[in-house]
Amino acid sequence: MEIDEKILRRAGASILRCNKGEIIFMEGETPHCYMQIIRGQVKLNSYDHDGKEFIQNILEDGDSLAESIIIASTVYPMNAIALKQSTIIKLPKERLLGLLETKPELLMDLCNSMANRLNQKIFMLQNNSIKCPKEKIKGLLNYMRRFKSSNSDFSFEIPLTRQQIANIIGLTVETVIRNIKILESENLLMIKNRKIFV
DNA sequence: TCATTAAAGTTAT
DNA sequence: ATAACTTTAATGA
Incomplete structure (x- = not known):
């Protein structure tokens, strides 16, 4: 999912800059904003009971961060950590929902991107077993x-x-x-x- | 067979 | 220089 930066800015988005290693969000937190990487690299991960890291995805320029979680109104099931210095654009959830209502093209984009994410999860599940x-x-x-x-x-x-x-x-x-x-x-x-x- | 631990070599910042 | 990454080897479950 990549929403045009201008559209996001017009809708009231803000910019978040983070350095390598910085935590963008953590497991258990409630998502308040849609986030999209303008430039950089971010990993989504979690840790098992004895601290072993499991990387769920590595996201780059133009990728959105865990958009399914915002839509589902749950809590983040993973952490997001910057792998490089990154610039991220954030749009409050309500504003994202407003955008999706006024711009139905975005809904299809979202649908597409969620389908791709789902496919990736299916693959990972099969492959990791x-x-x-x-x-x-x-x-x-x-x-x-x-x-x-x-x-x-x-x-x-x-x-x-x-x-x-x-x-x-x-x-x-x-x-x-x-x-x-x-x-x-x-x-x-x-x-x-x-x-x-x- | 693979994980773990330790140690050393190599590359990137 | 120092950190980050890669490699090899020994040992044990």
Whole structure:
């Protein structure tokens, strides 16, 4: 979901700047504003009982932050933390709802974006229930390059660190590293300057 | 087999 | 320089 910045400003949006590592919202808080990243990178995460991080999503320029939660009128089920210095535009919930009423095109955008988010969740659920770590990693990498051509020419760079991959699929970095090397030896990916290409 | 721990090497800021 | 990330190795569940 990306609402034109001018529209948001006209509707009374404000700007929030945050530095790397800053918490934008936390699990359990009530959402008051629609938020959209103008520039930057934000992760949505949560922690399990013994503090192990689970990354739910990494969002970038133009992405909205957990819009389904505002619409559902619940409490945030995850934290949002800036991964880079970021500029975020915020619009109070009531104003967002007003916008959606006056601009029905936005409703369709919202619908589309929620459908995509739902698809992503379905994928993650299926992929993360796979036991074999190699297959889990393969699944994630394959999902990331879903809009690229199906034949792998190793032209798509995975924009994740190994630690991030591990925290998305619930493995340790070491296991991710070992299996990525196996996948490389099987010619299913390429490593160049520590970056993974599929 | 994978997680954990520790230690060291490499890259980015 | 210092932090962040990657890698290897040993050990244990």
